[in-house]
Amino acid sequence: MAKPNPLDALLGTIVRDAIAADAEIREGRFQKGLSLVAGLSSILSGLEVTYEHYRGSYGQRVMYTPVILSPALLAAGIWGYRNRRAAQTALPTISALILADGVIGFVFHVRGIQRKPGGWRLPVANVIMGPPIFAPLLFGISGYLGLMAAFLRRTEAPSDLSVHPAIRPLQTWMEMRPVEAPMKGRSWEQDIREGRFQKHLAASTAAWSFFSGVEALYSHYKNNFRYKMQWTPVIISPLLTGAAVAAVFNRRAARTLLPAASLAAAADGALGFYFHARGVARRPGGMKKPFYNIMYGPPIFAPLLFAACGALGLLASLMRREQ
Numbered sequence: 498m499a500k501p502n503p504l505d506a507l508l509g510t511i512v513r514d515a516i517a518a519d520a521e522i523r524e525g526r527f528q529k530g531l532s533l534v535a536g537l538s539s540i541l542s543g544l545e546v547t548y549e550h551y552r553g554s555y556g557q558r559v560m561y562t563p564v565i566l567s568p569a570l571l572a573a574g575i576w577g578y579r580n581r582r583a584a585q586t587a588l589p590t591i592s593a594l595i596l597a598d599g600v601i602g603f604v605f606h607v608r609g610i611q612r613k614p615g616g617w618r619l620p621v622a623n624v625i626m627g628p629p630i631f632a633p634l635l636f637g638i639s640g641y642l643g644l645m646a647a648f649l650r651r652t653e654a655p656s657d658l659s660v661h662p663a664i665r666p667l668q669t670w671m672e673m674r675p676v677e678a679p680m681k682g683r684s685w686e687q688d689i690r691e692g693r694f695q696k697h698l699a700a701s702t703a704a705w706s707f708f709s710g711v712e713a714l715y716s717h718y719k720n721n722f723r724y725k726m727q728w729t730p731v732i733i734s735p736l737l738t739g740a741a742v743a744a745v746f747n748r749r750a751a752r753t754l755l756p757a758a759s760l761a762a763a764a765d766g767a768l769g770f771y772f773h774a775r776g777v778a779r780r781p782g783g784m785k786k787p788f789y790n791i792m793y794g795p796p797i798f799a800p801l802l803f804a805a806c807g808a809l810g811l812l813a814s815l816m817r818r819e820q
Contacts, residue, residue: 521652522815525692529578531646532588536574538805539595539639543567545798546636548791549629559605562598563636570595570639577646585647592643599640602633625715631708635802638705638809645698648689688819696745698813699755703741706762706806710734713803716796726772729765730803737762741810751814759810766804773797 521527543563550560573591577584610627611617624630688694713730722728740758744751777794778784791797 522812523692523817524650525690526650526652528581528584528646528649528651531642531649532574532577532584534574534808535588535592535639535642535646536571536578538642539567539570539574541798541801542636542639543571545796545802546632549632549796551792553628557605559601563595563602563633566591566595566598567636567639570643574643574646577643581651584651588643589647592640592647595640595643596637599633599635599637602636603630606630606633625718629712629716631712634708635705635712638802638805641701642809645689645694648686649692650690685819691817693817693819695751695813695816695818697819698809698816699741699744699751702755702759702806702810702813703738703745705809706734706737706741709803709806710738712799716799720795724772726768730762730769730800733758733761733765734803737806737810741813744813748818751818755810756814759807759814762807762810763804764807766800766802766807769800769803770797773800 543566546563546567550564553560555561570588570591573583573587577588606628607630610623610630613619613623613627615623617623685694685697710730710733713727713734717727717731720727737758740750740754744755773795774797777787777790777797780786780790780794782790784790
């Protein structure tokens, strides 16, 4: 009798887990995972805002609000991961506050650009040298994810563990199938709970990809595009935005163009994080002066927000479409 190959067993386990994860996402049963992702993304964007506002010396009290809300969403996300009720109460409350804070921050940043010499009569110079106009809206990504998580369902364990192991995966899949409701009177909340919000998520991906691309454009313009790598988010961002818009109107684009562009954005964001971290380490003093060099070096977590847009697009490609 041939001895079983450990590598084959490992690959089989990975494939089965991937199929199960895909089924859970398509059926809207990933509240725990998305709660945790919302919390972790909030702390990354919060750290970015913290040192950007530090550069502005916290000239206005409203600049403290994202610094306070980001760890609050992290706590709510972890709590929502562990507790169903917290995912339906605390998590959406903090997430809504984060979204509102992002909109308010956007208004203040627009006003800050208007108050610079020349105001909007010198749009290019003042947008580049003024407060980052779309950064507050990017901060709202984590709040959006938290709100979506509140409407999703949690993964349920099989109800009968005595079933034969060969039949158990099929039984679990059958139990995970949502009960189809009549089309008349169908609500958007029900669509989200059943994983039917692909078009909505694709539209959100298009918006945030555009915001992130504009941020990368003028941030790298300040550096005069010193490195060729700095052009990549400027090129990939409109590709992802276009693929996401196409996915809103076309099912095939959502299954082909959107995941391809999203993977490119996620990979580019990861590479950008490496290059930004390297840029911080290469500043005078390097990591011997981490606080100073992170404050005044390249924004170390900004590429991860672009990667988050790619992750959002990948998630949209796995969803089912609204009826």
